Amino acid sequence: MTTMPPLQSKLLSRRDLEFVLYELLRVDELTKRARYADHTRETFDAAIDVAAKIAEEQFATHNKKIDQNEPTFDGKRVRIIPEVKAALDAYCGAGLMAAAHDFELGGMQLPYVVAQACFAHFNAANISTAAYPLLTAANANLIQAWGSEEQKAMYLPHLLSGRFFGTMCLTETQAGSSLSDIKTRAEPQPDGSYRLFGSKMWISAGEHDLAENIVHLVLAKIPGSPPGVKGISLFIAPKFLVNADGSLGARNDISLAGLNHKMGYRGTVNTVLNFGEKDGASAWLIGEPNRGLACMFHMMNEARIGVGLGAVMLGYTGYLHALDYARNRPQGRPAAGKDATQPQVPIVAHADVRRMLLAQKAYVEGGLALGMYCALLVDEQKTGVSPKVRKEARLLLDVLTPIAKAWPSQWCLEANSLAIQVHGGYGYSREYNVEQFYRDNRLNPIHEGTNGIQAIDLLGRKVGMDDGEALQLLARDLTRTVREAKAAESPELKGYGEQLGAAFGRVMDVIREFQCPNHRDYARTALANAHVFLELTGHVVVAWIWLRMALVAAQKVGTTDNDFYRGKLQACGYFFRWELPKTELWHRLLNGSDPTCEDMQDEWF
Numbered sequence: 194m195t196t197m198p199p200l201q202s203k204l205l206s207r208r209d210l211e212f213v214l215y216e217l218l219r220v221d222e223l224t225k226r227a228r229y230a231d232h233t234r235e236t237f238d239a240a241i242d243v244a245a246k247i248a249e250e251q252f253a254t255h256n257k258k259i260d261q262n263e264p265t266f267d268g269k270r271v272r273i274i275p276e277v278k279a280a281l282d283a284y285c286g287a288g289l290m291a292a293a294h295d296f297e298l299g300g301m302q303l304p305y306v307v308a309q310a311c312f313a314h315f316n317a318a319n320i321s322t323a324a325y326p327l328l329t330a331a332n333a334n335l336i337q338a339w340g341s342e343e344q345k346a347m348y349l350p351h352l353l354s355g356r357f358f359g360t361m362c363l364t365e366t367q368a369g370s371s372l373s374d375i376k377t378r379a380e381p382q383p384d385g386s387y388r389l390f391g392s393k394m395w396i397s398a399g400e401h402d403l404a405e406n407i408v409h410l411v412l413a414k415i416p417g418s419p420p421g422v423k424g425i426s427l428f429i430a431p432k433f434l435v436n437a438d439g440s441l442g443a444r445n446d447i448s449l450a451g452l453n454h455k456m457g458y459r460g461t462v463n464t465v466l467n468f469g470e471k472d473g474a475s476a477w478l479i480g481e482p483n484r485g486l487a488c489m490f491h492m493m494n495e496a497r498i499g500v501g502l503g504a505v506m507l508g509y510t511g512y513l514h515a516l517d518y519a520r521n522r523p524q525g526r527p528a529a530g531k532d533a534t535q536p537q538v539p540i541v542a543h544a545d546v547r548r549m550l551l552a553q554k555a556y557v558e559g560g561l562a563l564g565m566y567c568a569l570l571v572d573e574q575k576t577g578v579s580p581k582v583r584k585e586a587r588l589l590l591d592v593l594t595p596i597a598k599a600w601p602s603q604w605c606l607e608a609n610s611l612a613i614q615v616h617g618g619y620g621y622s623r624e625y626n627v628e629q630f631y632r633d634n635r636l637n638p639i640h641e642g643t644n645g646i647q648a649i650d651l652l653g654r655k656v657g658m659d660d661g662e663a664l665q666l667l668a669r670d671l672t673r674t675v676r677e678a679k680a681a682e683s684p685e686l687k688g689y690g691e692q693l694g695a696a697f698g699r700v701m702d703v704i705r706e707f708q709c710p711n712h713r714d715y716a717r718t719a720l721a722n723a724h725v726f727l728e729l730t731g732h733v734v735v736a737w738i739w740l741r742m743a744l745v746a747a748q749k750v751g752t753t754d755n756d757f758y759r760g761k762l763q764a765c766g767y768f769f770r771w772e773l774p775k776t777e778l779w780h781r782l783l784n785g786s787d788p789t790c791e792d793m794q795d796e797w798f
């Protein structure tokens with residue numbers, strides 16, 4: 194075995210991150226745009242350095258401790274180990290809460306993609322502590338997009354400085370995937386405000402003392418509004434009322450009914466919140482009445498990319514832990530020529546361990562590149578050079594969002610399972626970190642819209658949206674990569690180009706049939722099998738991303754960083770030879786209108 198370089202960090206590979214940002218996505222070119230003119234690649238790197246340092250020194254250091262000492266409620270206060278507040282103070286103190294916001298708001302005005310590159314370190318280091326700023330940033334973005342000027346002035350500076358934290362209160366016990374069934378009621382008051390009555394379930398970061406105030410964004414129904422999702426409105430309800438000068442007033446009528454005890458993400462306190470046990474929780478409408486879900490959905494793309502990247506980073510850190518372990522764990526001897534008098538070899542020498550490491554590399558590096566590409570689309574959507582470019586970015590992002598959320602939460606979770614397998618029995622013990630990564634990551638297919646709901650959204654809505662324009666844009670960009678690969682010198686890349694073209698043809702086959710007005714039965718069964726469609730499309734999109742990476746790497750093999758680029762080409766080869774062929778089965782199930790799941794009867798279980 195050749196000697197391997199020591200791993201720099203077990204959070205993520207900086208070399209890989211820089212490859213994705215600068216060699217694949219050319220993020221440094223954003224500095225030519227007016228919004229980012231004060232930035233250079235050096236300022237991007239400096240922000241990432243700060244994030245990496247705080248993540249290593251303040252977040253990773255209490256990841257295990259918070260997992261083993263989850264928040265408790267003594268009937269009066271929620272208690273959380275002090276390391277969480279110290280880490281969050283360091284995060285806010287470095288200005289990271291406002292990384293992508295305007296200079297005027299105290300932000301760093303970084304591109305969203307660079308802010309995500311910073312945040313990736315926190316997700317890898319300690320996803321449950323990172324959830325507090327993740328939720329607060331989403332909350333602030335929503336207020337910025339939809340709040341009145343008065344609401345923005347009252348809340349935004351405090352959210353962006355970290356003085357206030359935020360939550361998203363959508364779910365109720367009887368209304369999870371089906372938000373149309375929420376019951377929380379918003380009674381209008383003579384002064385234009387509202388009083389909320391109802392109970393919200395599963396609310397992350399719903400009660401704590403980590404910040405001075407908690408700003409809840411709550412979905413509720415105004416009496417007399419239409420049934421279903423068309424009657425849902427969005428409200429701001431702070432834990433403490435906020436005076437005009439920013440000081441805090443009386444405590445609002447929002448109480449903690451109890452904590453939920455979870456499999457993972459244990460440091461993120463998860464609550465059942467009661468609104469209006471006394472005379473109603475004071476709340477203020479955001480946007481127009483009955484447009485609450487539309488406001489929420491406006492922010493969904495970014496929130497879902499965030500969840501997808503969280504899943505990627507848990508997979509990524511698990512992979513680096515497994516790689517380090519495999520290089521240092523001696524066990525057994527080479528299959529060919531076993532000689533018990535010879536020392537044992539590190540398990541990385543065994544082909545089956547390399548298989549597991551290669552699969553993890555393919556999933557997590559593919560997931561990172563996909564997530565960062567989607568983050569760049571957020572920047573394109575906001576600052577693209579023309580209205581056409583901005584519109585195209587929005588459409589591409591819309592169609593890719595269910596994949597950016599669901600694919601990593603399925604396959605990077607699988608990476609976490611493989612990381613445990615690489616550790617053997619030690620991986621199953623709590624002495625090592627990989628079992629926690631798996632438990633933490635198991636949330637990601639569930640929250641922010643379950644993967645089942647993402648699948649229905651992709652096939653039932655996104656692929657046909659805007660007369661199929663989003664899909665056509667994806668087809669245009671993917672076909673461009675296929676053409677480039679076919680024109681490459683390397684026979685392997687040419688072959689991958691052929692394979693990707695054929696695999697995308699399978700996706701288009703299903704969509705054509707699905708949209709054909711004469712094939713109603715096909716459409717019904719395809720929707721029943723939407724999960725398979727999501728897997729099919731997800732694997733094709735990630736194969737596309739891998740081929741784009743391979744095309745860059747192929748140009749650079751033989752240069753100083755030869756091993757790095759060879760690794761990229763090998764992982765791409767793995768994805769095309771071991772993963773992409775899975776799409777043939779998924780396509781067969783869909784195109785044969787397989788009725789197995791749909792026809793299964795309740796009584797037969």
Ligand SMILES: Cc1cc2nc3c(=O)[nH]c(=O)nc-3n(C[C@H](O)[C@H](O)[C@H](O)COP(=O)(O)OP(=O)(O)OC[C@H]3O[C@@H](n4cnc5c(N)ncnc54)[C@H](O)[C@@H]3O)c2cc1C
Pocket residue numbers: 361362363364366368369370371394395396397398455458463636639640641642643644645646649
């Ligand atoms: C740790 C944690 C943190 C959370 N944080 C928050 C938060 O901060 N704020 C918040 O508002 N919510 C939060 N949630 C709630 C989360 O978003 C919901 O759990 C999720 O939306 C699913 O709802 P549910 O649990 O009621 O499951 P259900 O909706 O009952 O779903 C159960 C299963 O049925 C499937 N299913 C449901 N409907 C359909 C359908 N129409 N077609 C096909 N399959 C279907 C689902 O895919 C799933 O597999 C959190 C949840 C957890 C576990």
